[in-house]
Amino acid sequence: MNNNNLPHVAIAILYRQGKFLLQLRDDISGIAHPGKWAFFGGHIEPRETPEVAMKRELIEEISYAPDTVWEFGVYYDTHVVRHVFYAPLTVELKDLVLGEGWDMGLLTTGEIKAGKAYSENAGMERSLGEFHQKILLDFMNKYGNLID
Template identity: 35%
Template structure:
């Protein structure tokens, strides 16, 4: 009979713990599952037990295997063998974390070893095909790029204020499981981090398309903020763009965050709006840029 890894055919969770240099913590397995067999590398995780949520499984499995209880786990997505060929579990929940966990703090409670490996070295590691495809999928995601970006000592970002015909601004409801300093469950301005060597305007077009599935045609620069001007800012420099394409809410594909919705200026005080976003929106609605459009 063919060998099967623990959890094969079951539902499970894995943890993708990312370091500032982009390395990912992998576990070297001691069970024999072809083709790579004993000694293959894979993200830590395991099968879901009765009564557990996928998050509970991820947290428990990581702690059982390493002795570390993660505090900054975030859900990314759930995949099946139809999406990731050669995947062993029938349903796998992916979680990312950026807790600062040095290798020296990790106990090897299961498997042969744990090590941070940079993606540039993945091709040298023994891995089963499903693991290779799963990691490639994660490396291509905004979840990976964004996690690495937020760990950098200097961060530059973009925000996009889009308006409808009534002068309302499109805001994004942020995920509820974000780390506390990243304004979980609050409304904010769509946008994200500028990638290395990327022009700010190109980053604005890219981020909006990644978050909504929509490619904007035009954007205008409103203002560039420094961190000192925006208490609580997640970036050291923040480029704000705007336009009034009047995109219907029903055309927006919510690819990041919980929702997108238009809000009028007089509705903002009734909302839970991320601090830096609230300050930017107040400045924008009081600006000549906005008055020229709607007054």
């Protein structure tokens, strides 16, 4: 697969007390994964490393950047290359400021396996993005002991 012309994004798996922080994307057409639970993160700017991009996006989206992050892997599909990092979330959910998206929440491993979770702001259950669920299931298989 030729990845040279695909956009690259940097995304973060943030975990706290056995749960994962996800963003409920705005439910508007024209954006990736509208109305679905997805990772925080975004496009890597020119001359920016994936790690720097991920930290910049977290500050923009939730006013938080972890002190230390680790690379989990790179996921390719036909539309985008995802650089995935992980780190513990060291603050309470109430201490984050949602700057982008419809909602955010700490999802349980059960919700991730089921592929859906309730959103207070939406007032309904919403699905996880398909790739986001796959990445989280891979992470839970490899590092499940980290999150408990």
